[in-house]
Amino acid sequence: MTMLQFYPIDVTYKVLAGRAVVHIYGRTVENKQICIIDDAFEPYFYVIPENGASASDLMTLLENYKNGEEGKENKVTSVKQVVKTLNGRDEDAIQVFVNLPRAVPGMRHEISKMEGVKSVLEYDIFFTRRYLVDRKIVPLILTDVETEPIENPKRSRVPCFKAKSITQNSNDSLDELNILAFDIETYNPEGRLSLPEKHPIIMLSLYGKNFKKVITWKRFNADLDYIEFVDGEAELIERFKEIVNEISPDLLVGYYSDGFDLPYIIKRGEKYKIKIDIGLDYDKAVLPRGNAKSIDTTGIVHVDILNFIKRVISRRLKTDSMKLNAVAGELLGEVKDDVDIEGLAEAWDTLSPELKNYAKYNLQDSKLTYDLCEKVLPNLIELVKLIGQTIKDTNRMSYSQLVEWYIIRRADEFNQFIPNRPHHKELEKRMSERVKGAFVYEPKPGLYEGVVVFDFRSLYPTIIVSHNISIETLNCDCCKEKEKVPLDTKQLWFCSKKEGFFSTVLKEIITRRMRVKEIMKKSDEKKRVFLDARQESLKTLSNSFYGYLGFFAARWYSKDCARSVTAYGRHYIHRVIDGAKKKGFDVLYSDTDSVFMHLNDKTEKDALNFCDEINAKLPGMMELEYEGTYPRALFVAVKESGVGAKKKYALIDQKGQLVIKGFETVRRNVSPIAKATQEKVLRIVLQDNNPKKAFEFVRDVVTRLKEKRVGTEDLTIPTRLTRSIDSYESIGPHVAAAKRLKERGVEIYPGMIVRYVVTSNGQKIRDKVRLPEEVRKGEYDSDYYINNQVLPAVEKILEVFNYSSDDISKGKKQSKLGQYF
C-alpha cells in the first residue's frame, strides 16, 4: 500500500461487475495524469415512514425489495435507520442502499406507493455529485489517497490506482490547468449556417500553451508554419483526435462548442465511422440526448466557455451580445480577424489565395477562445472550489444551481435532509405566487445641484443574516411574542434563539468574503488575481441567496422567507428616507437599497453624520454606505404624466465623469446620430449646466439634418430580424430592408442584423427604406430622423428645462423660457 497525492479534475462512474465504481481523473503533484478508482461507495436514498407506521416492519420489507427484469435487477442491498431534519422537523427515516445508481429511479415510484411510506427523499442526487459531497472531496484540492496500483487497467489512457482511503487535509489547490482551445470552419455554399448532413469541416484550429495548428485538407499556397495539410476530412478528424491525446490537456475548450463545434465533429465523424473517443477512458463523445445540452469527454474536460461567460461573467460586461467578437473585444481588447466569412466556400472551391487569410482567421478564433478561458479560469476555479462540484458541472450551472449545490454540500453538517424538487402541481402554484418587491421613490424631474447617494451594503443578504431568515426558523413556537416582520398581510417572525441553516450558511459566505478582502490588501499581484476571483465568487453566491428563496424550482423555496426579506428591505429604506426628511434633506429618489438626497443648505458632513446615526440603529451585519457626492443630477419625466421615470437618471461625479442609467444611449435599433446627440446633451447639461447650449446643440443637429449635411453612417439603423421575412404579417422598416437585401441576392436568415436608411421615396415607412449602400450622401428623410430618432432621444431631457420638441424643430422658444435667453 502506498500514499499518493493528487488534484481531482473530473469524476465519472462506471458499472463494473454489477457495481458502480467511481473514477476520479486528475493530476499528481508530479503533474502526471492518473485515475483513482473507488468501488466502496454505494448509491442510496431515503424513505420516510408514515406517522404511526412501524419503521422496523417497513425496514424488513425494504431490506428484501427488488424489481426489474432478471439481469437488469434493481435490488436493495441494505437498510439503516437515521434521524435527520426536514425543513425544521425531525424525521425518522430509513436509508436504503441499492445495487446501482439506476436502481434509485427504478424503484422509488413503487416504494413511494408502498403501505406505510409517507415519502421518498434524495432520489435525484446524481451519483458522482453525491460521492463528492459525502466523501467531502472538492475538485482541484490536494487529495491524499492510500492506493494499490491496478496492473493493465482496461480502457484507460492513464495509470489507474485503487483507492483504499481518500481524504483532503490541505488547502493547496491546482490553479494552473493545461488548456487546449479549438475551433472549426465549415463549408457552406448557401451562405448561411452549415448543415452537418451536407457540409464538411474544411479547417480546424488548435491553440494551446506553446502550440498552434491549423489542419486543412486542400493544399494551397500559405506561408504559415502552423498549417498542416491532410488528405481529406476524415484525416482532419483523425489528426484532431491524435493531437488532443498527444497534448492530453486538462481542458478542451471551445466557444459554443456544446452547440456547434463538437456536435459537428461528432456528426461528421459518424459519416466516416470515426468515434470521438478522446476522453481518458476511451468513451466516445455522444450528441446530447433529450434535453441535454452538454457534450462530455472524461478526464480531458470539454469546456464550452460560452456557458460560463453567459451565466456568470456577463453580469459585469457592458456588451449584451455574447458573440465571440463582442466578448473578446471587451474582456481581452482583442477581436476576431476581419474576413468575409461568406466568401469562404467560394475561396475553397476555387482554391483562392484568400484561403491563407481564412486559416489565420481560424487560428485567431482558437486563440481568442484560449485567452478568454485563461482570463475567466480563476473565476471558474474559485467557484469549483466553493461549490465543490466538477469543472464540467460548475461551468454549466446557473446561479440557482450554484446556490443549491453549495447548500446541499453543507446540509449534512447540519443534519438536514435535502428537500425534494417541486413537482408539476407545486411548480404551477409557486409560479403564480408573487412576492411584493422593493420600494421605489419616484423622482421629481429636474436638474439638482449637490446630491449625496447612500446605499445599503448587500441589502438582502445582510437582512437574511441579521434577521435569521431561514425556513426552519420561520414562525417558531418559542418566539411568538417577539418582533414581527413589518408586513400588514401576515404575521411572520423568525426565531431569535436558534440559528437557521440557510442564514448561517449565508453568514459564513459573507464573513469569508470579508476575510478574503482583508488578505487581498496584503497580497502580491499574482495572488490577488485569485483572491479577487474568490471574493467575486463569494459575492455573486451570497447575492443569489434571496433570489433562490423565491425561485420556483428551488428545493429550499419559501415564499414567506422571500417576502420577509423584501418587507424588511422596504422597512429599512423607509427608515432612511423618513430620517433624511426629518433632518432637512430633500429625498430626490430611492430604489430598493439606495437613496439620493439633495443637500439643500446642508453639507456633505451633515449627510455623513446622518448616515452614522442610521448605522448605529441597524441590526447585525446591516450597514448604510456612503456611495458618493455628485455636483449635479438629472431626473426626467415619464411620458405625459410628469412623474419621474424610475431607473432613468444621469449624474456627473466630482471628476467630471458621467454616470448614465436607463437612457437609450446603448440600444441597438437607434441611429448613431440619435445616440450621440443624447449623450452630448446629457454632458452639456450636467457638465456645463447650460440647458440653452444643449437646446442649441440639438437645434444645430436638426438644422444639419434638414440641410442634408449628415453622413449615411450616422443615419444607418441596425435592427435584428427575428424570423424569416415571409412570416412577418406587417412590413416594418427592417423587413422592407431585408426584402431589398434578398433582391440583391443576399441570403436572409432569422437573427441577422439588417441595416437601413430612411429616405423620402414614398408615403409609408416601408417604401422609404433603403440599404446604406443604395443611397448617396444627403439622400434621407430629414423629418423622420428629426421626429422619430433625434427628438425622442432628447425630448425628455429638454422638457425638464421647459423646451418642447416644437421649440427645437421650429427654432423658437416659449415665452416662459426667458431666463435662458
Added chain:
DNA sequence: GATTGGCGGGG
C-alpha cells in the same frame, strides 16, 4: 397590457 413563443452562441 399581458401573454406567449422562440432565441441565443456557431459558418
Added chain:
DNA sequence: GTGTACGCCAATC
C-alpha cells in the same frame, strides 16, 4: 444517466 437552461425580447392577442 439518481437530470437536463433561462432570461429576455418581440410579436400577438
